[in-house]
Amino acid sequence: MRGQLFKLWDRIRSSFWFIPALMAAAAVALACLSVIIDEPITQWLALHFSWTFTGGAEGASAVLGVIAGSMITIGGVVFSMTLVTLSLASSQLGPRLLRSFMRDTTTQLVLGTFISTFLYCLIVLRTIRHGEDILFVPHLSVTLGVLLAVMSVGVFIYFIHHVSVSIQANEVAGRIGSKLIEGIDSLFPSKSGQEEPQPPVKLPDAAFFEAFDQEARPISACGDGYLQFIDAETLLALAIEEDLIIQLQQRPGNFVIDSCPLALVWPGHKVTDKLIGQIQLLFVLGRQRTSGQDIEFEVNQLVEIAVRALSPGINDPFTAITCVDHLGSALCRLISRDIPSPYLHDHQYQLRVITAVDTFPGIVAAAFDQIRQYSRSSAAVSIRLLEVIAVVAGFAQRAEDRATLLLHADMIARGASEGLPEPQDRLAVEQRYQKVKTSCREQA
Numbered sequence: 001m002r003g004q005l006f007k008l009w010d011r012i013r014s015s016f017w018f019i020p021a022l023m024a025a026a027a028v029a030l031a032c033l034s035v036i037i038d039e040p041i042t043q044w045l046a047l048h049f050s051w052t053f054t055g056g057a058e059g060a061s062a063v064l065g066v067i068a069g070s071m072i073t074i075g076g077v078v079f080s081m082t083l084v085t086l087s088l089a090s091s092q093l094g095p096r097l098l099r100s101f102m103r104d105t106t107t108q109l110v111l112g113t114f115i116s117t118f119l120y121c122l123i124v125l126r127t128i129r130h131g132e133d134i135l136f137v138p139h140l141s142v143t144l145g146v147l148l149a150v151m152s153v154g155v156f157i158y159f160i161h162h163v164s165v166s167i168q169a170n171e172v173a174g175r176i177g178s179k180l181i182e183g184i185d186s187l188f189p190s191k192s193g194q195e196e197p198q199p200p201v202k203l204p205d206a207a208f209f210e211a212f213d214q215e216a217r218p219i220s221a222c223g224d225g226y227l228q229f230i231d232a233e234t235l236l237a238l239a240i241e242e243d244l245i246i247q248l249q250q251r252p253g254n255f256v257i258d259s260c261p262l263a264l265v266w267p268g269h270k271v272t273d274k275l276i277g278q279i280q281l282l283f284v285l286g287r288q289r290t291s292g293q294d295i296e297f298e299v300n301q302l303v304e305i306a307v308r309a310l311s312p313g314i315n316d317p318f319t320a321i322t323c324v325d326h327l328g329s330a331l332c333r334l335i336s337r338d339i340p341s342p343y344l345h346d347h348q349y350q351l352r353v354i355t356a357v358d359t360f361p362g363i364v365a366a367a368f369d370q371i372r373q374y375s376r377s378s379a380a381v382s383i384r385l386l387e388v389i390a391v392v393a394g395f396a397q398r399a400e401d402r403a404t405l406l407l408h409a410d411m412i413a414r415g416a417s418e419g420l421p422e423p424q425d426r427l428a429v430e431q432r433y434q435k436v437k438t439s440c441r442e443q444a
Helices: 002-013 018-048 057-092 095-102 105-125 139-166 169-187 206-215 232-242 273-281 296-309 317-335 360-374 379-393 399-419 423-443
Strands: 217-220 225-230 245-248 261-266 283-286 343-345 351-354
Touching: 002 225, 002 283, 018 105, 018 139, 057 095, 057 105, 057 139, 095 169, 095 296, 105 139, 139 169, 169 296, 169 317, 206 261, 217 273, 232 245, 232 273, 232 351, 261 273, 273 283, 296 317, 296 360, 317 360, 317 379, 360 379, 360 399, 379 399, 379 423, 399 423
Parallel strands: 245 351
Antiparallel strands: 217 261, 225 283, 245 261, 343 351
16 A cells, blocks of 8 residues: 555656645635635725735726636646746757656646646635626725735746756756755665664575575565565455465565566465565655665666766866766765665564665766766766766775775776876776775775
């Protein structure tokens, strides 16, 4: 159930219709409520509040008609500007970033503001009565319509500013970098120093894993798509309830093909059709990757911006350097955190679930490999890559992490020495490479 709720919420967040639809419904309710309140107190309002609308039925109809027509026109302009922004972002920064722009709450609120103001004026307009015997002018409702129109003008001015800022490459990279750091804090939390030490857990020996591989039964996927979410808590509870050991074969972000194994269940003779259905529901598949449990999703977005900036058609090393800086900031936090254990246990410290976790070498490879490959002929980007690696190495606490960073520094320096024709550029790269080696030795 949690997985399906995650998928539904992700779709809602990535849609243009949800927040405008809520605001439109609120506008309809406000219009009905204001008219109900307005009718018994309309004369009292006219006598005691000079700032309220005091015109007749014709004037009220004209005001509301002008506001409604203006709002739907500006709403069309906002929608057109949004489509232009999406088109520009797709061509310059990458199509994978469209979801980030579609999730922009500001754009959704702006669209909702104009649509809700239009609906409010339209509903209030139909309550105005022009008959000779029956005359009703909702002064309070018309006044609220004017206030909404004034607010909408301010929202439109802010939207123009927001679009001009949000489309800038540095701003986009900064937002993605912040989300990447949030993901690291969520998936790799730092220790507070006040946590109670956990008793040592005895892991199964090699003989068990050999028997596990022979006797475990695979649970296959029932469709194609990217693995977006795994409900590990429910999976652990199910393993405890059924007295099973479950080993995951996929991790969030992997593309899963129909009938490929999602997990292995031991002992295999306990697997039933009901259990297969329960486990399959805990794996959420979709057409694209999401950032919920996939730490490499934001990494790949920054890499995509950097690689596009390094293409001959754009040739923008400054944007690539900005992306490298944000990747380095995230890796500095990641390298100081403990990678969660893939082994999940019950309260008696019995092994129940073996997960497929992200590793520091894998994340570093996702961050640096493609940028390194496309920046062989760019001295500025190669130098910045080595400078960032030297900074990250200063936060390293494990020897294997330093070895991973040094390996990537070796590849960057070797690629730059082959791709840079100028001796001075190669010398600058070599100097930064020596700083990486010194930083790794100092932390050893």
